[in-house]
Amino acid sequence: MHMFDKKDVTIYDIARQMDISTATVSRALNNNTSISEKTRKKIQETARELGYRNNNFAKNLRNQNSHTIGVIIHELVSSFTNSVLGGIEKITTEAGYDIIIAHSSEKMAKEIKNTNNLFHKRVDGIIASLAFDTNDLSHFEPFKEKNIPLIFFDRVDESMDSTKVIIDNYRCGYIATKHLIDQGCKRIAIITGTQQRNVYSQRFKGYKDALLDAGLDFKEDLVIINDLNAVSGAEAAIQIMGLNPIPDAAFVTNDLTAAVFMKKLKEHGIAVPDDIAVIGFNNDVISQIVEPELTTIDYPGFLMGEVAASRLIDHLQGKSNVNQLSTIIINSELIVRKSSLKYRNAAS
Amino acid sequence: MHMFDKKDVTIYDIARQMDISTATVSRALNNNTSISEKTRKKIQETARELGYRNNNFAKNLRNQNSHTIGVIIHELVSSFTNSVLGGIEKITTEAGYDIIIAHSSEKMAKEIKNTNNLFHKRVDGIIASLAFDTNDLSHFEPFKEKNIPLIFFDRVDESMDSTKVIIDNYRCGYIATKHLIDQGCKRIAIITGTQQRNVYSQRFKGYKDALLDAGLDFKEDLVIINDLNAVSGAEAAIQIMGLNPIPDAAFVTNDLTAAVFMKKLKEHGIAVPDDIAVIGFNNDVISQIVEPELTTIDYPGFLMGEVAASRLIDHLQGKSNVNQLSTIIINSELIVRKSSLKYRNAAS
């Protein structure tokens, strides 16, 4: 195809041009201090003049590493994910590592493909958050076998013995529910995701305990487990309206789902928060656009990304060990907005 | 660090074990038909047993290509972008290419870094959509010089002589404005982005021409150019409300901005669509959640991604040439919802 393209400039070209050895060129280009300041400068200048670009394939082949970190996420379209990526990028860039982002669209099958792919690409480490339906982690085994460090964030598996960066989902579930109880709600529904994912099971536990602590009954028929997407928000609304009596509050553990849920309720003449108070989760941009504005849990994605990446890089640089049980809990908080305030004179 | 790790299995290990040459192993592993069916199967089996994984660094070094396509996008958190990526992934996966996604967060500086990075990674081709403030394209020059194919989509530069995949933004601007005119609107404001980006300048032209064709005056004070983010949506609303008389319609060329814009208007007692009809752009998920639901332009991201990727791969496989002026226009359409319907009995 490109038979007429100019050939790439290599360190051989630089060496020949300057009548020195490639070893010297290589050292100079890597700022090795054993090369005199003067020749180093001269070599770097010549490299620039000649339009040299280093060949990472050769470098990686020789060095047996890729200087690349694989990031496995479940969804791209989310301000939370975006923040996490921002945090990861900040740290990895500072440390001179590249990242490859692979997203699973919440499908385990895709997640497996992505892990295999990153394994073949020989990433030096992995930062991952599990897909919605991942129920088996054997696709991470190859990394363990090769001692490639693995860090999980947000959607983690409790059984994995590697570093995890999470928020206290139990506490979030508890305080969200407690807030609704404080508003005078007595029949509080919960709409949440698969109990296989730590984030949802923990929030659910928090919800349950908050009810019990307040002397309220836990009722199975107030629990809806679904996929937490837009469609399931609408479906949940229908289901909730079918209850008799209808609940006076709902804790929906995802903002988009909560937004659609509220909208559907309103279309059917149910007032939020007066008839049903609603709390979401994530503090997504949508929570401030929907009406009434959505009370939600804020989740510091950027920080989570920074922490996860820092840990991984510390490990790669031998400063710590990531492959042992170690859980880092990042702070999170309830953001109270109109959707949950039964008494308008209450604090906001 | 990992001094105790097992060494990787190479084709040499397979060759030694089977007492054949590495050439045969390499061919078998690549499904080269010159190797007999029987030995091929046997080699692949042994490879599997030994836990062989191919080394792309060596392969790429040898082949002088990366079999990887770089995708440069301006934003990650957008259902449009996500669809485009889906389309690109579908095609590239089928063709056996990898992709690296790099996003600029709408900043030219980041876009430049990303382009340089992808250049150093030696991607075989680039699919790109420009950042909001990119005003110079010299960072794409290295690719041109090395004959690395470049395809732009959506946010393109008219002056680049390479394939472009776009929608007819002029027409979109025209029909959106025409729709408002048909609703009886006479003072139609436009809130849009930098005129440096084709997508915004073309929509603006369409807006202008629709006004003129309908015998309406074009008025400078009804034009707001801003960054089209959430904050600028709120600011635009304030500005619009300061006009006397206020406009009876607004064409906001981004759904999120339009959503915030509407919300702000409503907070100030201005009814949508009765006082001001609103049209957005992109058919983002938010357009169906905001109230009233937002009339908008639907934009087939998945298809754009597929088309761009197909073109690039055809080029890489020598089936066509991408480095020449060639513009592919993808269909787009107006989706009418409540936010623009002045007369409720009108068709929806």
Next chain:
DNA sequence: TTGAAAGCGCTAACAA
């Protein structure tokens, strides 16, 4: 402070 030379794992031209 610099150089010679081996080798990272793979592919393909050429030979058999």
Next chain:
DNA sequence: TTGTTAGCGCTTTCAA
């Protein structure tokens, strides 16, 4: 159908 061998561009050990 299979094997021999050179070489892709780089780093690093050992020697000077």
